Amino acid sequence: xxxxxxxxxxxVSTPVVFIVDxxxxxxxxxDNLFRSVDLECRLxxxxxxxxxAVTADAPGCLxxxxxxxxxxxxxxxxQLARAGANLPIVFMTGHGDVPMSVRAMKAGAVDFLTKPFRxxxxxxxxxxxxxxxxxxxxADGAGRELRKRYESLSPREREVMTLVTRGLMNKQVAGELGxxxxxxxxxxxxAMRKMNAASLADLVxxxxxxxxxxxxx
Numbered sequence: 001x002x003x004x005x006x007x008x009x010x011x012v013s014t015p016v017v018f019i020v021d022x023x024x025x026x027x028x029x030x031d032n033l034f035r036s037v038d039l040e041c042r043l044x045x046x047x048x049x050x051x052x053a054v055t056a057d058a059p060g061c062l063x064x065x066x067x068x069x070x071x072x073x074x075x076x077x078x079q080l081a082r083a084g085a086n087l088p089i090v091f092m093t094g095h096g097d098v099p100m101s102v103r104a105m106k107a108g109a110v111d112f113l114t115k116p117f118r119x120x121x122x123x124x125x126x127x128x129x130x131x132x133x134x135x136x137x138x139a140d141g142a143g144r145e146l147r148k149r150y151e152s153l154s155p156r157e158r159e160v161m162t163l164v165t166r167g168l169m170n171k172q173v174a175g176e177l178g179x180x181x182x183x184x185x186x187x188x189x190x191a192m193r194k195m196n197a198a199s200l201a202d203l204v205x206x207x208x209x210x211x212x213x214x215x216x217x
Contacts, residue, residue, distance in 0.1 A: 013058030015130045016040045018087070020050050020073075021065040026115075030063065033119055034126065045069075047076040059137060061110065061129035063122075066093035066100060074103060081108070086136060088129035092117065143209065149195050150210055157194070160187040164200070165207035 017034045021027050022045050031041045040058075044050040046069050050062075062080075066073040077089055091104045094115040101112040110132060111125035153161065156177075163173045170188065174181045197203040207213065 014038070014040045015134075016042060016058050016060035017126055017130075018042045018044065018050060018053075018060065018062045020044045020047060020062065020068065020076075021092070022046060022067075022069050023065070030122070033122065037123060039126070039130075047071050047073075047079075059130050059134040061088045061090060061126055061133060063090045063092065063126065066091055066104075074100065077104065077109065086133070088132045090122070090125045090129055092122075146195075146206060146209055150206075152194050153191055157187050157191040160184055161191040161195070161203065161207065162212045164188055165204045166213055 017030075017039050019027050019030050019041060021030075024045070027043045027045070031043055034041050042053060044053065048070070064073045064076065068076065071079070073091060073093075077091075080087070080089075088110045089104075089108070091101075091109050091112045092115055093100065093112075104112050110129040113121055113125060150158070150161075159177060160173060163176060164170070168176070170181050170184045173179075173188075174184045177184070179187075191197075192200075192203055195203060195206055197206060
């Protein structure tokens with residue numbers, strides 16, 4: 001994975017565009033286009049070639065031809081979805097029609113470009129796809145960090161957090177758990193500190209993100 005210096009010496013992952021098309025001339029043309037705007041490219045002539053590759057741990061997208069040898073681009077899109085692959089897709093085709101476009105977009109494609117397309121249209125579509133992938137990665141990272149903080153709570157702190165974020169008063173939580181109100185306040189404070197919650201409203205928002213109340217039997 002290529003990395004470049006970021007602000008204050010931090011490392012920033014260079015976005016990667018994966019191009020899957022059986023037309024070598026087009027692949028090379030797109031490679032030149034994307035590299036002209038400092039995007040890293042990986043080129044593949046078929047879907048199986050792409051699947052054998054090691055994907056970069058960086059924001060990116062897949063530029064995919066609708067007509068491929070073997071599995072079609074639309075079928076490959078469905079395979080990636082079933083496998084849980086979240087890479088945004090920009091479709092391109094020289095044989096596009098309305099039903100294909102609708103099917104691709106409904107399945108989550110970012111854009112659908114008909115060959116020949118303008119360079120700027122492709123750059124705009126890829127830029128939007130990369131930004132979408134970057135936001136998803138940031139959200140996934142924040143979700144993992146939130147779950148990690150929650151897992152650092154003791155079983156009793158988790159119980160108290162679940163109940164107070166459900167709207168119960170400290171006295172009610174104490175009665176439900178068989179604790180004193182002072183002890184509940186102690187656990188509540190510890191939970192808020194470990195979760196980095198500045199207020200009860202913050203703790204409620206975190207509980208919603210963690211789907212704590214959906215876990216109730």
